[in-house]
Amino acid sequence: MDNDSLAQRDRRVLWHPCTQMRDHETLPPIPIRCGQGVWLEDFNGKRYLDAISSWWVNLFGHANPRINAAIQNQLQNLEHVILAGFTHEPVVRLSERLIEIAPRGLAHCFYASDGSAALEIALKMSFHYWQNRGEKKRTRFINLANSYHGETLGALSVGDVALYKETYKPLLLEPIAVKSPDCYHRESGESWADYSTRTFADMERALEQYAGEVCAVVVEPLVQCAGSMRMYDPVYLKLLRQACDKYRVHLIADEIAVGFGRTGTMFACEQAGITPDLLCLGKGLTGGYLPLSACLTTDEIYQAFYAEYNARKAFLHSHSYTGNPLACSAALATLDIFRDDDVLNRNRKLVTHMARATAALAEHPHVAEVRQTGMILAMEMVKDRKTREPFPWQERRGLAVYRHALEQGALLRPLGDVIYFMPPYVITSEEIDFLAQVAREGIEAATRGD
Numbered sequence: 346m347d348n349d350s351l352a353q354r355d356r357r358v359l360w361h362p363c364t365q366m367r368d369h370e371t372l373p374p375i376p377i378r379c380g381q382g383v384w385l386e387d388f389n390g391k392r393y394l395d396a397i398s399s400w401w402v403n404l405f406g407h408a409n410p411r412i413n414a415a416i417q418n419q420l421q422n423l424e425h426v427i428l429a430g431f432t433h434e435p436v437v438r439l440s441e442r443l444i445e446i447a448p449r450g451l452a453h454c455f456y457a458s459d460g461s462a463a464l465e466i467a468l469k470m471s472f473h474y475w476q477n478r479g480e481k482k483r484t485r486f487i488n489l490a491n492s493y494h495g496e497t498l499g500a501l502s503v504g505d506v507a508l509y510k511e512t513y514k515p516l517l518l519e520p521i522a523v524k525s526p527d528c529y530h531r532e533s534g535e536s537w538a539d540y541s542t543r544t545f546a547d548m549e550r551a552l553e554q555y556a557g558e559v560c561a562v563v564v565e566p567l568v569q570c571a572g573s574m575r576m577y578d579p580v581y582l583k584l585l586r587q588a589c590d591k592y593r594v595h596l597i598a599d600e601i602a603v604g605f606g607r608t609g610t611m612f613a614c615e616q617a618g619i620t621p622d623l624l625c626l627g628k629g630l631t632g633g634y635l636p637l638s639a640c641l642t643t644d645e646i647y648q649a650f651y652a653e654y655n656a657r658k659a660f661l662h663s664h665s666y667t668g669n670p671l672a673c674s675a676a677l678a679t680l681d682i683f684r685d686d687d688v689l690n691r692n693r694k695l696v697t698h699m700a701r702a703t704a705a706l707a708e709h710p711h712v713a714e715v716r717q718t719g720m721i722l723a724m725e726m727v728k729d730r731k732t733r734e735p736f737p738w739q740e741r742r743g744l745a746v747y748r749h750a751l752e753q754g755a756l757l758r759p760l761g762d763v764i765y766f767m768p769p770y771v772i773t774s775e776e777i778d779f780l781a782q783v784a785r786e787g788i789e790a791a792t793r794g795d
């Protein structure tokens with residue numbers, strides 16, 4: 346087996362996610378033979394540092410011995426069982442553990458496989474709660490500009506990244522979009538907290554105007570990841586929690602990308618000291634091993650569905666692989682690693698090192714901003730640093746950085762012209778230095794002559 350033959354067979358039968366397939370005529374997909382820690386290896390023996398945790402899912406490296414063992418162990422007993430009418434130990438234990446570590450007040454776990462499905466559950470659950478309570482006029486959602494919540498129609502509806510959404514507009518729900526607290530747009534000299542506080546006025550207005558017809562506000566706490574890794578201050582979440590209470594609408598926190606330590610705390614909501622009414626988890630939940638997502642909610646919401654069967658209040662949503670035991674065992678092993686290895690504390694050193702290794706890039710003539718929240722660091726490449734004028738998107742400068750990084754042995758997959766690191770937590774300082782060097786050379790290669 347070699348790279349070329351597998352890539353050729355691939356092109357005959359596959360259709361890849363988030364890809365213009367024609368691009369593969371010039372840049373074929375890279376067949377990966379194996380992974381170890383932060384490294385991926387292709388069939389020619391070339392290695393790539395997985396700087397984006399394989400789409401933000403991997404936390405403790407590829408082929409992690411402890412997660413491998415947990416899955417193998419579970420495999421001896423039970424690979425899967427229907428979760429309606431039946432249950433099993435891994436799903437009960439995982440639910441107990443999640444409720445233990447999640448923001449206080451979340452009391453019940455509903456499972457699905459992908460993150461998008463967790464969003465669908467949160468949206469339906471919130472809507473259905475108000476139906477069960479007799480508030481039938483509540484049919485709408487408030488979302489943030491530049492947000493991302495997945496690709497299924499409901500999740501896509503409450504997102505706001507035009508690239509993914511525009512085509513499907515006629516099929517979608519129409520949320521009430523408010524200004525994002527995204528601090529890239531703050532005035533020079535203005536603090537993140539001041540800017541995020543200032544933008545909250547728009548949210549407050551929307552809540553005031555629409556509260557009676559709104560089920561929930563849905564946000565990605567602290568970092569709008571797919572929306573170019575834009576970041577904001579925790580104060581916004583604090584204000585939002587207060588306002589949602591005041592206007593009696595639910596708060597849905599989508600921590601699918603930022604949960605499990607990405608922002609420095611276990612969950613991003615902790616930095617604001619708040620509890621959402623619905624919390625969506627996915628991606629890192631299984632350490633990057635198996636598809637599993639969850640929607641956690643409060644007892645207050647749960648009780649609105651708890652009734653005699655004939656009252657027809659039950660939440661009849663389901664997915665075939667809900668609560669899969671293998672996925673739950675991977676999640677339990679992942680939570681064990683967090684507990685046993687003091688991961689969040691140890692990550693602090695890596696967080697500081699990422700900042701230090703990229704500090705010089707903040708002065709680069711084609712970098713408008715280097716921003717960071719915990720284990721997420723992003724560099725915004727622009728045409729003109731002073732005016733922040735972007736490069737025309739058709740020039741695909743980010744793609745040039747991607748290609749350069751691959752040659753050098755790093756998997757960086759920029760979002761447009763935003764280059765970012767979101768590495769597994771087992772990365773070393775030396776490997777971070779290597780990534781910083783690849784990013785700098787990549788930006789130089791992509792902007793040479795401008």
Ligand SMILES: *Cc1c(COP(=O)(O)O)cnc(C)c1O
Pocket residue numbers: 458459460461462464493494495496565570571599600601602603627628
């Ligand atoms: C990735 C992501 C989703 C969707 O999860 P999938 O598993 O890709 O369906 C939803 N919300 C956020 C914030 C995400 O980053």
